[in-house]
Amino acid sequence: MSDDPLAVTPRLGLGTMGIDDADRIAAAIETGYRHLDTAQIYDNEAVVGRGVERASVERADLSLATKVWADSLAPEDVAASTRESLDRLGVDYVDLLYVHRPIDTYDPEATLPAFDRLRDEGRVRAVGVSNFDAEQVAEARDILDAPLAANQVEMHPLYQQETLLADARRNGYALVAYSPLAQGEVFDLPELESVAEKHDATPAQVSLAWLAGKDPVVPIPRSASDDHLRENLAALDLELDADDVAAIESIDREKKLFE
Numbered sequence: 347m348s349d350d351p352l353a354v355t356p357r358l359g360l361g362t363m364g365i366d367d368a369d370r371i372a373a374a375i376e377t378g379y380r381h382l383d384t385a386q387i388y389d390n391e392a393v394v395g396r397g398v399e400r401a402s403v404e405r406a407d408l409s410l411a412t413k414v415w416a417d418s419l420a421p422e423d424v425a426a427s428t429r430e431s432l433d434r435l436g437v438d439y440v441d442l443l444y445v446h447r448p449i450d451t452y453d454p455e456a457t458l459p460a461f462d463r464l465r466d467e468g469r470v471r472a473v474g475v476s477n478f479d480a481e482q483v484a485e486a487r488d489i490l491d492a493p494l495a496a497n498q499v500e501m502h503p504l505y506q507q508e509t510l511l512a513d514a515r516r517n518g519y520a521l522v523a524y525s526p527l528a529q530g531e532v533f534d535l536p537e538l539e540s541v542a543e544k545h546d547a548t549p550a551q552v553s554l555a556w557l558a559g560k561d562p563v564v565p566i567p568r569s570a571s572d573d574h575l576r577e578n579l580a581a582l583d584l585e586l587d588a589d590d591v592a593a594i595e596s597i598d599r600e601k602k603l604f605e
């Protein structure tokens with residue numbers, strides 16, 4: 347097992363929110379995805395687990411991430427609900443366990459030591475947080491014994507997260523970009539369309555290539571379509587130049603999908 351906290355977030359993952367067909371998960375793995383993102387609240391951990399079982403790739407070669415929902419962040423509930431997540435996923439450990447949102451039953455001094463304990467017990471390889479601002483990240487890093495492996499936040503060309511990107515770079519954790527296509531909202535942006543045309547690519551690929559090119563950002567697009575799965579993974583081979591990046595970063599409209 348690598349000690350590098352970034353090892354649990356291979357460069358592009360599969361978002362699985364709303365995917366309820368295990369064959370789609372297996373198809374993504376066969377296409378080359380090695381990092382799968384689910385959550386207790388998506389109600390599809392068993393589907394993801396069945397997909398992993400059906401695929402021809404060894405479990406040890408996959409990185410599985412799930413998230414403890416906001417109503418289960420009291421220490422005893424972190425332990426119990428994670429056990430249930432592992433059962434549903436059909437695995438002995440997950441590679442990355444996130445605090446899904448810092449709301450409701452989240453109490454940093456109580457919640458985070460419970461995540462440390464799961465890591466000490468080997469049920470969780472690394473600890474992450476999601477929807478945390480820079481101050482909440484700093485507090486979590488202070489309390490956790492484990493190195494913080496990731497903060498998963500909404501990030502795409504219409505919500506560029508400059509502050510958190512700088513913080514992730516400074517402190518050595520991955521910024522996992524959720525809704526990296528803004529659920530389709532980025533497809534009609536003229537800035538992305540012109541970069542796409544220049545590279546004979548699609549706006550979806552431009553959005554993903556821009557994110558994946560910003561180390562340590564890891565986009566996790568969701569797709570249930572074979573064509574889109576391939577197209578999105580191929581975005582890792584698309585090299586944007588400085589003009590392309592400047593064009594995307596000149597976008598001054600903002601759209602946030604999740605509060």
Ligand SMILES: NC(=O)c1ccc[n+]([C@@H]2O[C@H](COP(=O)([O-])OP(=O)(O)OC[C@H]3O[C@@H](n4cnc5c(N)ncnc54)[C@H](OP(=O)(O)O)[C@@H]3O)[C@@H](O)[C@H]2O)c1
Binds near residue numbers: 526528568
């Ligand atoms: N931590 C959190 O609070 C949080 C919140 C939201 C999401 N997430 C995670 O982030 C993942 C991704 O975000 P998301 O599901 O909100 O949205 P997204 O990945 O930005 O967009 C998904 C949508 O784009 C379509 N799509 C994918 N690739 C495409 C392509 N190449 N061309 C055209 N359309 C394409 C998909 O349809 P097809 O199936 O037809 O391809 C789907 O409708 C989620 O699944 C979840 O794992 C986390």
